Amino acid sequence: MLIDVISIFPEYLAPAELSLLGRARDAGLIQLRVHDLRDWTEDRHRTVDDTPYGGGAGMVMRPEPWGRAIDWVLEAAPPAGSALSGPPRREAQREPSETGAVTLVFPSASGSAFNQAAAEHLATAPRIVFACGRYEGIDARVVEHYRARAGVVVEEFAIGDYVLAGGEVAALVMIEAVTRLVPGVLGNAASLAEESHAQPGLLEYPVYTKPPTWRGIAVPEVLLSGHHARIAEWRRDQARRRTALMRPDLAPNAPWRPPSPPGS
Numbered sequence: 001m002l003i004d005v006i007s008i009f010p011e012y013l014a015p016a017e018l019s020l021l022g023r024a025r026d027a028g029l030i031q032l033r034v035h036d037l038r039d040w041t042e043d044r045h046r047t048v049d050d051t052p053y054g055g056g057a058g059m060v061m062r063p064e065p066w067g068r069a070i071d072w073v074l075e076a077a078p079p080a081g082s083a084l085s086g087p088p089r090r091e092a093q094r095e096p097s098e099t100g101a102v103t104l105v106f107p108s109a110s111g112s113a114f115n116q117a118a119a120e121h122l123a124t125a126p127r128i129v130f131a132c133g134r135y136e137g138i139d140a141r142v143v144e145h146y147r148a149r150a151g152v153v154v155e156e157f158a159i160g161d162y163v164l165a166g167g168e169v170a171a172l173v174m175i176e177a178v179t180r181l182v183p184g185v186l187g188n189a190a191s192l193a194e195e196s197h198a199q200p201g202l203l204e205y206p207v208y209t210k211p212p213t214w215r216g217i218a219v220p221e222v223l224l225s226g227h228h229a230r231i232a233e234w235r236r237d238q239a240r241r242r243t244a245l246m247r248p249d250l251a252p253n254a255p256w257r258p259p260s261p262p263g264s
């Protein structure tokens with residue numbers, strides 16, 4: 001998977017280079033490239049913003065640097081040795097995830113909910129480009145333009161119902177949620193398998209390790225019993241109680257659906 005991020009604060013993405021993702025990158029499973037939007041400005045002051053048409057507070061990101069930056073990134077050859085740089089295969093032989101389409105993600109407080117189903121969908125994409133805005137956001141014509149571009153699938157995602165100062169932290173969150181689902185990235189494949197069996201819309205059951213008693217609090221007896229059926233039943237019950245208590249809103253939820261391909 002090749003991930004490009006475009007931002008006026010490329011240093012914001014430094015944590016993505018760490019830990020889990022850093023190792024996946026070294027192993028060649030994930031390639032991350034971070035770009036400074038100002039490299040695609042053409043004026044002395046490297047201007048990326050201007051006042052909003054129609055008036056109002058704050059500044060809006062001008063479309064021209066975004067258009068040049070995104071075009072450049074879309075056309076940039078995949079790095080040598082990448083699965084994306086192999087010889088072209090006949091259309092009929094290709095999986096939907098390798099049709100060459102690029103997923104262009106605009107983090108936005110007004111986007112659709114980025115949830116685990118969305119992360120699982122994005123994890124099948126061979127190429128993702130994150131366009132991280134700042135100020136009051138990016139001129140709306142940029143999204144409109146790329147929605148009409150062949151070979152580009154545009155997504156606008158919000159990571160939660162709160163307003164961030166820009167798209168960088170949201171991109172970081174999405175990168176972490178997506179890359180841990182890429183086969184081979186997570187050290188423990190078993191925990192992913194377990195997770196995929198977990199009921200969507202059910203919170204996790206509480207977990208314990210040694211010692212059996214800590215500060216006077218004992219590990220629930222059933223977990224020490226070795227009785228696998230009773231343990232499974234206890235965990236199911238705990239997950240249900242926890243969900244009702246912490247997330248009563250998680251009633252059977254409409255799953256997020258991937259967009260239908262252009263022309264269908």
Ligand code: JCZ
Binds near residue numbers: 132158159
């Ligand atoms: C650009 N402000 C991009 C995303 N979930 C969420 N909250 N806020 C955002 C977000 C805010 C932004 C920009 C300027 C995303």
